[in-house]
Amino acid sequence: MAAPTSVVVLDRGNNTTCTVNLHGATVVSWRVNNQEQIFVSKQSIFDGRRPIRGGIPFVFPQYGSENPQIPNHGFARVSRWKVEKPPEALIGGDVEAVFSLRDDEFIRNNYWNYTFRLTYRLILREKELHFIIAVFNPSKEVTFKFNLLLHTYFKVPDVRRCQITGLHGCTFIDKTRVGVFQEGRESVTINEWTDRIYQNTSQEHVITNVVSGRKMRVQKYNFPDTVIWNPWSDHAKDVSDFGPTEYPNMICVKSGHVSNPVVLLPGTAFEASQILQVM
């Protein structure tokens, strides 16, 4: 029997909270003045085994399924993380919590035979959520490679009304058509099944018409790629734990390091971060 899932809540007051499920250290809720910003499918199954459908799954060490020994989108989103530092108020009222994942015998024997340390620091501010990630390779001899991505599902009233900036001129790998193309639009809208890895994107994206008609700013550091995904009606049925009519209410805009792997030499660390801000 898999361990039941449990959550950690960062509470900044004023109905501003962030809830993290230790299964995958998945952010499953981010409320700003009681307004939920994150989509989680009504059909998501919280059994401590399957990935959570929605929220912000932590994709590591692979994006997709290139290595069949590792689960699709990696094992981090289906591993139980540790609370390294429980939620604590910082000077000024922001709240910080730190989560961690290390290799263990199960991970080394079944998925990935490397020694690693992952830390995931979250800071909840008035209208912002900060994500600070570090991957450390403690080995003295062995180099490893990985992909990392924050698979963010934003909650939106109608995905067709959202526009995404910061992609103009970027090349993208289109998984729906197979090929590499270049984005000609100043702002991108979605009106069909979309599954694209945009490369070398701007450090900042703005998504319009998220909840309450507001804008969401995404700032990212050391995440060269941005993946845009919505399965639409035609592919919703191929996605496990996802309702057939839920696709208009979510948009995935994901910061990641996926089109090229990170190569981490012994004794070194990789750091990346993301800031989400309700504008």
Ligand SMILES: O=P(O)(O)OC[C@H]1O[C@@H](O)[C@H](O)[C@@H](O)[C@@H]1O
């Ligand atoms: O069902 P999963 O493993 O969570 O994956 C969902 C989707 O994740 C996206 O990142 C991929 O681009 C899609 O191709 C995939 O369908």
